[in-house]
Amino acid sequence: RNLRYEIYNFYKSNYSANLMTVCLIHSGSLDEMEESAQSLFSVIVNKNIPECIWPAKPFRAMKSKTYIVPVKDILHLNMTFCLEDLSRFYSASPEGILAQLIGHKGPGSLFSYLKRQGYANHIIASHRCLASGFAFFLITVQLSPGNESRVDEVIKIVFQYIKLLKEKGPQRWFFDEIKMLSIQQFEYKDMEKVQGYGSSIATWLHLYDIKDILCGDYIINNWRPDLVDHVLSCLRPDNVRITVLSKQNVFITTQVRFLSNNINY
Secondary structure (H helix, E strand, O other): OOOOHHHHHHHHHHOOHHHOOOOOOOOOHHHHHHHHHHHHHHOOOOOOOOOOOOOOOOOOOEEEEEEOOOOOOOEEEEEEEEOOOOHHHHHOOHHHHHHHHHOOOOOOHHHHHHHHOOEEEEEEEHHHEEEEOOEEEEEEEEOOOHHHHHHHHHHHHHHHHHHHHHHOOOOOOHHHHHHHHHHHHOOOOOOOHHHHHHHHHHHHHHHHHHHHOOOOOOOOOOOOOOHHHHHHHOOOOHHHHEEEOHHHHHHHHEEEEEEEOOOOO
């Protein structure tokens, strides 16, 4: 295909003022800022293009396990679950609450058990919404050296912990704790660099109500146990893609991908 044509076609199909946001940080008066904004951005045409939404799952096949030979000598277990886009419930953040529970490292946590068994050195749980319509819930376990043979056992333990969370149900006391910490994080956050802060606000304008533009990325203050249960229901074996990164996988991998710098995966 012609690259120039494809870029121009993308420009015509997506470049519209109604799909854009801007954050202008200026030391001048409001009148000066308005004049600057109009001079810089008024030429952008509003084509009233509807926002693109991708409600379908991005993966064709779930319930799979892929073995990868990494460049670095690491041993990682990655579990990726597909979710619907719940970004409109940002004040409840059910994915964030579960990420805190699964990624917790204190007594009685999933990580404390894995570490006690000698299986893991680190764990991270997070969520990402990469496009309107779908999202991912991610669990990454950094396994202790020599535990390649324990991968399936660790996966089983992770699902046992998820089952425990389902049986116990959402706990209001934990939400209240997360709420308090999120407020403190917002109120006492460090001063940010102007360029990065402006870029963040421009992004948040797409995601949050105008009253929550500055705090929506931090504060969790809406107790929605039904949403927590919904996300938990998505953390199941038939809705996960697993990748195992280990140098030992060189003995079992069947395909090689050549990258531009000639490194084999």
